[in-house]
Amino acid sequence: MKRRTSLAAPWLRLGRIERYVLLTQARSLAVALGVISALIMLIDFVEISRGVGSDVDLSGARILGLMLLKSPQVILQLLPFVFLFGTLGAFVSLNRRSELIAMRAAGLSAWRFVLPAAGAAFMFGILTVAALGPAASAADGLFQRERARLTNSAISTDSPEAIWIREGDDTRQMVIRADRQDRANARLIGVTFFIYSNDGAGVRTFSERIDAASATLSAGHWRLVDAVGAQLGQRAVRYATLDLRSSLADKEAFERFARPQATSFWALPAQIARVDAAGFSSTAYRLRLQQLLAMPLMFAAMSILAAAFSLRLMRLGDLARMSVAAVVLGFAFFFVNQAASAFGSAEVIPPWLAAWLPPLLTALAAFTLLFYTEDG
Incomplete structure (x- = not known):
């Protein structure tokens, strides 16, 4: 054998x-x-x-x-x-x-x-x-x-319920700050939009600030209510409602980024992509x-x-x-x-x-x- x-x-x-x-x-x-x-x-x-x-x-x-x-x-x-x-x-x-x-x-x-x-x-x-x-x-x-x-505390820099969001593309960037959020209605309360424009050389310049009583995200745009906007070097203009184009989905806008240590190995690649898409550093x-x-x-x-x-x-x-x-x-x-x-x-x-x-x-x-x- x-x-x-x-x-x-x-x-x-x-x-x-x-x-x-x-x-x-x-x-x-x-x-x-x-x-x-x-x-x-x-x-x-x-x-x-x-x-x-x-x-x-x-x-x-x-x-x-x-x-x-x-x-x-x-x-x-x-x-x-x-x-x-x-x-x-x-x-x-x-x-x-x-x-x-x-x-x-x-x-x-x-x-x-x-x-x-x-x-x-x-x-x-x-x-x-x-x-x-x-x-x-x-x-x-x-x-x-x-x-x-x-x-009864949250991670923030200036107020207990402050919300910061950043979005944009190659031609425009928006930094959004809100006093608080209403997740059920996908709405931000007491919101300010800081809008920056990018030129062909990649230089970013501030172009406009818009303050609104509330901002609701739906169907690829922000719907601002009772808004006041002022472009650089111009007088303020008041709007009853104002629509701004957005590249965010509802979940992305109202979900805080978890700490790296609280993010599992399997979720890290998607989290890195989300952070990069939002314009933040994913280091x-x-x-x-x-x-x-x-x-x-x-x-x-x-x-x-x-x-x-x-x-x-x-x-x-x-x-x-x-x-x-x-x-x-x-x-x-x-x-x-x-x-x-x-x-x-x-x-x-x-x-x-x-x-x-x-x-x-x-x-x-x-x-x-x-x-x-x-x-x-």
């Missing part, structure tokens, strides 16, 4: 040792996730109690519910540390029990148990981006709306999208980095020094990530570079250390 040949490549097949290492890593990751999650939820509980709870009389169960809506988004942001501390704890534990020494003495390459751990982290990163992230974003958006409702949303795409690589890089440091322990025999070095280096890459995000948000560097540079640097450092440890 002919022996059946497995279709999987040898390096894709997980032996008993690889499965044992993965199980040890999973237990250590669960402990790290539990500790970090408990700290975050405790901090959020106290913050909500002192913030929202000081303005509104809330029960402990209500504060707990708000905490459960807010905490997942923060926990996901700290998942790279979960993989750093969890993988480091797993491999240090294997090293302390001399199991890594036995594996190496048996001729097992470090790549055989480090790469499966990194692959598991990469797959968990994909799961986070595709499923856990959108759920956490939805919960964060619900928390923001519930907090605004409880404290924050583009940066968020690229960061989510780079998240699996960051998880895998943190796992390799932690494993590489723990492998050096059996040669150097200095557990405390190398563990502290791994933690310090992990925090250093975290601050590099924060600095890159700040530069990307300020448009100093492109959003894709700000998102991919930290995980690429982490991966390069991890592979360099692992190559040096394994091959000398």
Whole structure:
């Protein structure tokens, strides 16, 4: 009889040792996730109690519910540390029990148990981006709306219910400000239109201001009631009703743009298109999208980095020094990530570079250390 040949490549097949290492890593990751999650939820509980709870009389169960809506988004942001501390704890534990020494003495390459751990982290990163992230974003958006409702506040710059909208095309731009909105009737109350014209060279100049008691959006135009308009250098003219052409749909005009952190991965491309069409900067949303795409690589890089440091322990025999070095280096890459995000948000560097540079640097450092440890 002919022996059946497995279709999987040898390096894709997980032996008993690889499965044992993965199980040890999973237990250590669960402990790290539990500790970090408990700290975050405790901090959020106290913050909500002192913030929202000081303005509104809330029960402990209500504060707990708000905490459960807010905490997942923060926990996901700290998942790279979960993989750093969890993988480091797993491999240090294997090293302390001399199991890594036995594996190496048996001729097992470090790549055989480090790469499966990194692959598991990469797959968990994909799961986070595709499923856990959108759920956490939805919960964060619900928390923001519930907090605004409880404290009777909204995000604005000059009045609690101020609405700002921007629309236009290559020849005309309109900036619209309203005191408040009537969603049921697609109407703005106490509205001002600032109209700008664009010449052939792309230079934008102010041309007209129109104040109206109300403005209703329907059938591709704004219907202004009791309006007063004045073009640049001319006297004001009063209108009982006035129609202005609009490129907005009802939903686009009366829907506020969600924060990038409260927008799921699947909704980000459409959100970027909507923000660009409205004439606003979509840099924050583009940066968020690229960061989510780079998240699996960051998880895998943190796992390799932690494993590489723990492998050096059996040669150097200095557990405390190398563990502290791994933690310090992990925090250093975290601050590099924060600095890159700040530069990307300020448009100093492109959003894709700000998102991919930290995980690429982490991966390069991890592979360099692992190559040096394994091959000398």
